[in-house]
Amino acid sequence: MIKKTIVCVTAFAFLAGFTASAMAETDKGGAELVLQATVDKAAKPKPATFPHKKHQDSGITCGECHHTKGADGKQAAYTDGMKIEKCESCHNKAAGLPKEIATFKDAAHTNCKGCHKDKGKGPTKCADCHKGSTDKE
């Protein structure tokens, strides 16, 4: 009886430790994000609400949004456990990327609205992402 308890406690400690380290490997980020440009800000800030977890849970892979930059300065694909940088650390005016992805606004509109349009799912109207916005469309 005593022996069994010890085995059980050890197994539990092992599993708990294993789960914790597996979770530490892939940080999935916050569940609900409020995105706001901080470098190339519009005159009037326009925060966008973004249900991050809902997207992850609906089968959209990390790499459909996250990527990085290779040594050649070109886009490099997402790899498991890679460091996630802010979009704006690369997509800002000073970096001189193509017009349709030059700023956080442009990169986000291309990525977010692009997918919503392609899939015919997800919002494309301004106020759906920018809560309280009175812009049309």
Ligand code: HEC
């Ligand atoms: C699918 C979601 C989504 C839709 C729809 C959308 N946006 Fe955005 N927008 C974003 C995200 C994400 C950003 C980048 C973060 C930020 O600055 O808000 C952004 C950024 C912006 C910015 C820059 C804000 C700043 O402070 O620099 C403006 C201006 C803007 N959007 C206007 C619009 C207008 C006008 C429409 C409708 C024609 C629209 N957006 C539709 C998600 C969206």
Ligand code: HEC
């Ligand atoms: C539909 C697009 C999308 C998908 C899918 C997605 N992310 Fe994100 N994620 C974002 C955006 C946008 C941000 C905010 C980036 C910024 O602030 O510039 C973000 C931020 C993060 C952050 C930074 C911490 C935080 O909460 O701001 C981590 C970590 C992260 N994501 C991990 C993941 C992982 C791991 C997956 C896959 C399991 C994933 N993301 C799937 C769009 C996505």
Ligand code: HEC
């Ligand atoms: C480490 C730098 C870096 C980060 C961080 C980054 N990008 Fe990019 N992104 C690039 C580069 C480089 C390209 C390719 C530019 C070119 O074609 O000239 C690119 C291309 C794109 C494109 C056009 C090609 C495509 O895949 O559709 C979109 C849209 C985009 N990024 C959105 C985002 C979003 C949204 C985020 C944040 C979730 C983000 N990027 C984070 C560097 C980055």
Ligand code: HEC
């Ligand atoms: C690769 C595809 C894809 C990308 C990229 C994507 N979305 Fe979505 N989004 C979806 C789909 C699919 C839905 C519908 C989910 C559902 O109805 O269950 C959705 C739904 C939403 C909703 C509505 C959620 C709700 O509760 O009704 C918001 C807000 C949203 N997306 C914002 C964004 C923003 C902001 C970005 C960019 C940072 C983004 N999305 C990028 C596919 C995408």
